[in-house]
Amino acid sequence: MSFLSRIMDLKSKAHFSHGGNGRPAGATGGTAFQGHRKRSAAQARSRVAVIMACFGLAYCVIGGRLVQYAMTTSEAVSSIGPADNLLASRPDIVDRNGEILATDIRTVSLYAEPHKIVDADEALERLQTVLPELDPRATYKKLTSKSRFQWLQRQLTPKQQSRILALGIPGVGFRPEKRRFYPSGSTAAHIVGYVNIDNRGIAGMERYIDNQGLADLAAIGMTSDAKMEPVRLSIDLRVQAMLHDVLVNSMQKYEAEAAGGVILDVHTGEVLAMASVPDYDPNNPAESAKDGWLNRMSDGTFEMGSTFKIFTTAMALDSGKVKLSDSFDATNPIRIGGFTIKDFHGKRRVLTVPEIFRYSSNIGTAKMADVVGIPAQQEFLTRLGLLTKMQTELPEVKTPTQPREWKKINSITISFGHGVSTTPLQTAVAGAALMNGGKYLPPTFLPRSRDEADAIAQAVVKPRTSDEMRYLMRVNAIEGSGKRALVPGFNVGGKTGTADKVVNGRYVKNGLNFNAFLSAFPIDDPQYVVLTFIDAPKTGEGGGRTAGLNAAPMVGEIIRRSAALLGVKPKFGEDGSALLVSY
Known part of the structure; x- marks a missing residue:
């Protein structure tokens, strides 16, 4: 051992023998060391x-928060709801009797996450075995895109979903959605309307619902899966189906381009049924014919022909300048401004007011309008809502057209329904005002009570004028051009209108007509107005093609099938007390 090693060893022994502090070794140093260790252990345990x-x-x-979350509704604890709440719910649409016209059904849509697709070619080939309608180029572009989400196919059937799941393709999935379903198909298509792929209203009452605030709520994400109160319409699905059937059959029977009709409650303004054909199936609107989109009843304007003589006659009688007992000379045609106004079935003699109406005299009607004057004629037609845009819930409403400046020739032609174009629905509404005692009621596609109707009604003619017009309508149905609209027991009254068809602002020269028939029943105490039109018919009941031979029979068929509903x-006999007995 070296010298340095021995020195270090001696110092070490000296240190421990003195307790490390210069004091003799003993119990005092050991006790201090043990106490320090105990204190350290106690602190560690603490x-x-x-x-x-x-x-x-x-x-x-x-744990408490988890229990709280479990006992609280999800909407209260999350700003993003569960999957179902991300679906935009729409209220059901039902008819006046509660029959469903439109409702939501659950479906799924196929999407892809391109960054998870292993083999785009293989994925495309497999998907096409289930969805052959997929566009190969567009789908491949989606599967190889740099985005993280791509729609592949919207609104699949359960069978399609099951088959795609069985393929086991990584990177594709399904997202729950809702699809609008229309159980009645095209029966009430132009009234109910339809929605787009995102369940947003595009036309009809579907669009009206969105315009009431539903679309705004959906735009800001304030939609839920909660069941909404259904929207009840004024139409009766049974009557609607009947009307639609008559129009479809008449269009085929008379070889026409189009047809339309409406049934209106004269005391409330409620539309009980309205249809226009061609139409479309709202379940597959894209597959409809081009002409099917147009709702000709409210979104198409036409020259309504001699049905306008109802309004000219009412105007003359209501003005007090003409009475039922008055007569007008219809012997010679009226020549003005290079035009000749003549009667289709001219009697070439003096005619009384009832005869002018019954024989549908253009000359006599023009002379009654001349007595009243152009300003009063404009004011009266405006009062009846025939020259301004109609106010109703249906979004598809067209504005009537009229001359910029009314001259004498305009006043004459407008008196018998040429020179002004208006919608068939407006014509029916104006006719109802002349049948219900003289009260104008804007049409509605929502339920409206008699009290509610009376609160908004506007008096447009005197009650006496209404009585006189009912008399003239009944006479014309019995003795004039409305005979084919008569239904035993229901006292039908009406007026035909045969107008030259207008195409691109000009009258066609091939003899095609736009025919209409405006009627009311029971005419002694009218409850309903029925209007039909047939566009460019090639035939009629008696071989001709005027309104009395096609539009009038359509009204008769509608009343015959709908009156009971x-x-x-029905009333039979002079006092209405007789019964019809068949053996």
């Missing part, structure tokens, strides 16, 4: 206990 208590408290808080009881 720290561990504190840490365990903190962890226990944290777990208690977490509308609650109108």
Whole structure:
């Protein structure tokens, strides 16, 4: 051992023999060392206990919050709802009796996450075995895009979803959605309307619902899956189906381009049924014919022909300048401004007002309008809503057209329905005002009570004028051009209108007509107005093609099939008490 090693060893022994502090070794130093170790152990145990208590408290808080979340509705604890709440719900649409016209059904749509697609070519080939209609180029572009989400096919059937799931393609999935379903198909297409792929209203009452605020709520994400109160319409699905059937059959039977009709409650303004054909199936609107989109009843304007003589006659009688007992000379045609106004079935003699109406005299009607004057004629037609845009819930409403400046020739032609174009629905509404005692009611596709109707009704003619017009309508149906609209027991009254068809602003020269028939029943106490039109018919009941041979029989068929559904009881005999007995 070296000298340095021995020195270090001696110093070490000296240190421990003196307790490391210059004092003799003994119990005092050992006791101090043991006390220090005990204090350290106690502190360590205290720290561990504190840490365990903190962890226990944290777990208690977490557990309590989990219990709280479990007992609280999801909407209250999350700003993003579950999958179902991300679906935009729409209220059901039902008819006046609660029959469903439109409702939501659950479906799924196929999407891809391109960054998860392993083999785009293989994925495309497999998908086409289930969805052969997929566009190969467009789909491949989506599968190889740099985006993280791509729609592949919207609104699949359950069978398609099941088959795609069985393919086991990574990177594709399904997202729940809702699809609008229309159980009645095209029966009430132009009234109910349809929605787009995102369940947003595009036309008809579907669009009206969105315009009431539903679309705005959906745009800001405030939609839920909660069941909404259904929107009840004024139409009766039974009557609507019947009307639609008559129009479809008449269009085929008379070889026409189009047809339309409406049934209106004269005391409330409610539309009980309205249709226009050609139409479309709202379940597959894109597959409809081009002409099917147009709702000719409210979104098409036409020269309504001699049905306008109803309004000219009412105007003359209501002005007090003409009475039922008055007569007008219809012997010679009227020549003005290079035009000749003559009667289709001219009697070439003096005609009374009822005869002018019954024989549909253009000459006599023009002379009645001349007595009243052009300003009064404009004011009266405006009062009846025939020259301004109609106000109703249906979005598809067209504005009537009229001359910029009314001259004498305009006044004459307008008196018998040429020179002004208006919608068939407006014509029916104006006719209802002349049948219900003289009260104008804007049409509605929503339920409206008699009290509600009376509160908004506007008096447009005197009650006496209404009585006189009902008399003239009944006479014309019995003795004039409306005979084929008569239905035993229901006292139908009406007026035909045969107008030259207008194409691109000009009258066609091939003899095609736009025919209409405006009627009311029971005419002694009218409850309903029925209007039909047939566009460019090539034939009629008697071989001809005037309104009395096609538009009038359509009204007769509609009343015959709908009267019982509308609650109108037939009356037979002079006092209405007789019963029809068949053996």
